[in-house]
Amino acid sequence: MSLSRPIITFDQTDKPYYPGDNVTGVITINNEKPLEARSIVVSWRGKSKVSGVNLFELPCVKYMFNKTQVTWVAKEGQNKIPAGNHKIKFSINLPKDCLPTFHGLLGKVDYKVKVMIDRPRKFDLKAEGEFQVTRKLELPMRMGINDWFFKTDLRSGLIFSNGPVTMKVTLNSLVFLPGQTIDLTFHVANNSSEEIRRIFAKFYKRTHYHARVQQSPCKEFYNHTCPLSCFQQANVRNKVRNAEKMKISLGPYSEQTYSMPFTFPDNETTPSFHSGLITHGYFMEFGFRSKNSVDKAMMCTLYMGEMGDEMLLGADKISEEKKPAVDAPPAYEE
Template sequence: MIEPVITFDKDIYQPGDNVTGKVTLEVTEPLKARSVMINWWGFSRTMGITLTQFSRRSFVLGTEIAWVSKGGEDKIPCGKHEYPFSFSLPKGVPPSYKSLFGNIKYRVKVVIDRPWKLKTKVKKEFTVATTADKEIVKKFRNGVKWFTNYIFNTGIIFSYGPVKLSVYQPQNLYTFGESIDLEYRITNHSNVAVSEIFMDFSSFGHYHARSQLTPCKNHGLSCPLALDQRYNQNRKIGGSKLKCRVEPHSEGTFTLPFVIPEKAKTPTFESGLMTCGYFMEFGFKLENSSVRNKTMPLYRAIGNLPEEKTEEIKTKKQEVSEAVAPPAYQP
């Protein structure tokens, strides 16, 4: 018997969407069966936080009878059979996610129950992605620059003097693959020149050994669980650096370009079992020193933007590309 094939009408779904698709079964000879069932399931799971337990929480769960034998002796006739399915995703469910300590999956499974034989089971996952709420977009992408000020007392054994670092960002909400320009303003009160500026971009995951009613925010800094019931994982996935020079007792302003990595595929989200997102760390290096002076992690929202904002970014990219294009060759 050829295994059933599950297909979805869309590649990606949003919370609140109606998930639709079909199960295709090609039968080459009459197939004796009790039923054909279609199940769907969306869940989050954490594991590896403690040695003895893992935790799971379901978001959506359902079953549909696609075909059933009425007398126990019916057979599925030869030919191609298509069984459509449809179910709704609740609003507010988190996006698909996968990591070593936790994952969020959405899947559809078809089960063919055959007398005196093992059940035939085929499952297929589908992707759920979230889009930033329009109010969030309005708040964090409103044309107002976000800035951060830090004062570093440089030197390890002997003090070189303070350095003030101010970083200006165009907004506080970004999307995957977006190009941004970071403005660095350095006031060097030390007696050593600043030779390099940089920015590190990292992902983080905060995982619970058991689900909580209230999600943790800001990397789980206020997590109510004991240390052995939670786990934090950080991973650098991008960055940028620029050679520069700010002499002692002087000032300098520089632009550091950066592109949000495409590998940052999962939008920032919070749930009772895990909180996942991204943060930036800004910094500089002094001349003839390997020490990287950098800020505390600054958490930034990364996600899919509404269609109109996505079109604005594409238009801006096109305008920049045309502006820097070389003149046409003329013999």
């Protein structure tokens, strides 16, 4: 008869936990006959791990917590777990500095509960369960206010320049949620001799990895801003969704404003974060394509996730300050 392994069940499965929350659940052991065992050990840990930055570096692991507890031990050397349905409840208080759950090409951040039944002269029975953790963004309050814009001058033409094109893209915030739809406002000044035939927006995620833990995390994604050598760091970027495109017909030496809706993927639930091992974030490319040319674009950093309470309060305060006064009388001159 095959032995059934322990089953780990978390009380909260429909949404992730936040730093400071209590993770609760139960471990079920169902044995029809007495089970030979010396002890039952439950452990829980949260860790970030990076491996594969280069062939000569060992995997680097940093634990946020790592604890073990013996929940049952055999009495008087009998080494028997009585037959029946046994339940072991657990409760874990998450530290305030927990990182969000993340699974990437060269690293991960994960949280697990494990149980091991120590059996004499036999293979141990083991089981593990993973729970999800997220966190709110810790950004300056100005990131959550309205009226952000990005502006640049791009050169049209494939080999030789046909003249400059000035593009300005306006967003209502730099912080967004998965599944959220926003309106992008493109103002395009075509100072070239070629017609512009389309504008577009692309969405990417990117991750910066360290081969070893740094005391000060990298908040940028550039090689030259990282204190480690190029052999001890790595950058990975992936396009998250297909480009949003709009066909236009903007003639030479003219300008026009366009509005384009853009929906962020609802499956990108990992918020932007940075740590001594991993920095993860998002960016967009806004651009155009003119006749007989290729895509020209500018890159803009965005943030995915919930705004922290301080950011929300700060954004509300700034919005109130920006409201026009309605009680002041009009100016008067004789």
